[in-house]
Amino acid sequence: MADNYPARVTLVDVSLRDGSHAVRHQFTEKQVAQVAAALDAARVPVVEVSHGDGLGGSSLQYGFSRQPDLEWVRAAVEHAPSTKIAVLLLPGIGTRQELKQARDAGAQVARIATHCTEADIAEQHIELAREMGMTVCGFLMMAHMISPGELARQARIMEKAGAHVVYVVDSAGALLIEEARERVQALRDALDCEVGFHGHNNLGLGVANTLAAMEAGATWLDGSLCGLGAGAGNTQLEVLVAVLDRLGVETGVSVYGAMDAAEDVVKPLLPRPIVIDRDALVIGYAGVYSSFLLHARRAAERFGVEVRDILVELGRRRTVGGQEDQIIQVAYEIAQRAGVSPGA
Amino acid sequence: MSRWMFTLALDAPGAGGTTMSVGVGILGSGNIGTDLMFKIFRRPRLKLRMMAGIDPQSEGLARARSLGVPTSTRGIDAILEDPEIRVVFDATSAKAHLRHAPLLREAGKLAIDLTPASVGPPVVPVVNLDSYQRAENVSLATCGAQATVPMVHAISRVARVEYAEIVATIASKSAGPGTRQNIDEFTVATARALERVGGAARGKAIIVLNPAEPPILMTNTVYALVSDVDPAEVERSVQAMVERVQRYVPGYRLKVPPLVGEGPAGTGRVVTIMVEVEGAGDFLPRYAGNLDIMTSAAVQVAEDLAAGDRASVA
Structure with missing residues (x-):
């Protein structure tokens, strides 16, 4: 070998x-x-x-x-x-x-x-x-x-x-x-x-x-x-x-x-243990840019939606590195559909 | 008199009635030049007298001829020889425009420059065309600026914008070699336009290419750091501006209305806006909103100047 x-x-x-x-x-x-x-x-x-x-x-x-x-x-x-x-x-x-x-x-x-x-x-x-x-x-x-x-x-x-x-x-x-x-x-x-x-x-x-x-x-x-x-x-x-x-x-x-x-x-x-938690696993599974993780968590909190829903949708849209703004758009759209009003 | 004046349209032979038109020419027979041609056809005040290229095999020239537009393969020389051409759209390259600009000026023709040459001050018609009523060279700001400066301006007229940042995401297929080989120039020029035209104290621009199939529409995110702001006032200002841009770019749409949130510690508040630009599909594909917003802006500038009706966009 x-x-x-x-x-x-x-x-x-x-x-x-x-x-x-x-x-x-x-x-x-x-x-x-x-x-x-x-x-x-x-x-x-x-x-x-x-x-x-x-x-x-x-x-x-x-x-x-x-x-x-x-x-x-x-x-x-x-x-x-x-x-x-x-x-x-x-x-x-x-x-x-x-x-x-x-x-x-x-x-x-x-x-x-x-x-x-x-x-x-x-x-x-x-x-x-x-x-x-x-x-x-x-x-x-x-x-x-x-x-x-x-x-x-x-x-x-x-x-x-x-x-x-x-x-x-x-x-x-x-x-x-x-x-x-x-x-x-x-x-x-x-x-x-x-x-x-x-x-x-x-x-x-x-x-x-x-x-x-x-x-x-x-x-x-x-x-x-x-x-x-x-x-x-x-x-x-x-x-x-x-x-x-x-x-x-x-x-x-x-x-x-x-x-x-x-x-x-x-x-x-380390701000937190670097482990494969659910959101990180979804990133690998859905094929999404890894640095979206923390941005997606923040957007999920702001718009009252699920992190995983955001990440999977970003994968479906075939987003690429650098499109962090799409996280906001996706979270906004999910919240609109669900009738959740965004926080500040 | 070398300076192009708005009154030229009124001096045109046969002045009187509603058929007055101003003679225009297109330099460059590529996709941009061809899209310009179709847009000019729809503007009764603009009379397309010639499309000039340099490549005898050009599909754009062949298409123009088949539609009854005179063509030439002698580039700028042919344009200069026709005194009836008062306005010239330059859709060649920055390098070529640097050569064309002084020749057009000497000939008393107004140049509307779609290349990144930046001979004249950057123009986003809906915001600052008025400031350059007597310009000899209207240099259209980048596509990213055309899409985002109106939004930054809409915020800066109701709040002090300390910093504006934009992210323009375009379909890979809509980014030609000119953009790809000059990506730094694009981001720097766009950032300066956010400041000079948009009214932000500081600007930053980011461009992202996305190769997804089917191609994505151009998407633009605008972030503005403001010290304080009335959300309702920003919303009204932005909505009004979107409607004005839609007059010449019908596919300009607000995807996420102004969201006002807290900025990073100590930076004040952040206004976030997202707009999408779908092209009119005249010749360029609909997803290429980034190109359509340039040709639309160019034709609008020409028509406003020809009409002497600067109020219609500004």
């Missing part, structure tokens, strides 16, 4: 980016510094830091950040000297201007994300990141929504634009093991560059899908400490580190260091 595995993989921690969703983008600079330092001590090679919806994500639509992205980036750069700091950018939300500023603040890795069918809106951003000497990851979100072949065609657009890595991103935590494997395999066959996998745990498959992706050729793997992330959280990084160690795959990350960073630094920050 071991010959299926790459000799070495690059692990990316997303606790300070995807995890930002779980804390409604309210990390303090001090918390960012502590987590980044713990990840640096554990020798995690790449640490992503941004608003959950990327640079420029601070908004009424997605939630205002406690502090500007750049302050978080600077804090992470300062406290994680041997780690590369990554930033996320979603074209349509953030702009190249913000990417330049992040680069100036010390970010070395750019992750440029689009819905899985819209890779061409990222070409300019990928090109700029490349020109600025950054390592560039293309991020194809909601990858469960299209076939492996279509996904590979979109991945080619990102590779041509200059991406060093193209990711299969299971934003909804909806992929089953075989589906994750097929998508990574399709990209592996179509691309010369590296392939990555970003998982969510809404169906309890975060680590399993990540291993399947690795077997199919993914060499950049995302995770977060304690699973801190949108929905039921991400692939749990310290678990992945331990499993890869047992499998004999080189990550360069200290197993105990990752455990300690999770237990001692991130666990005390």
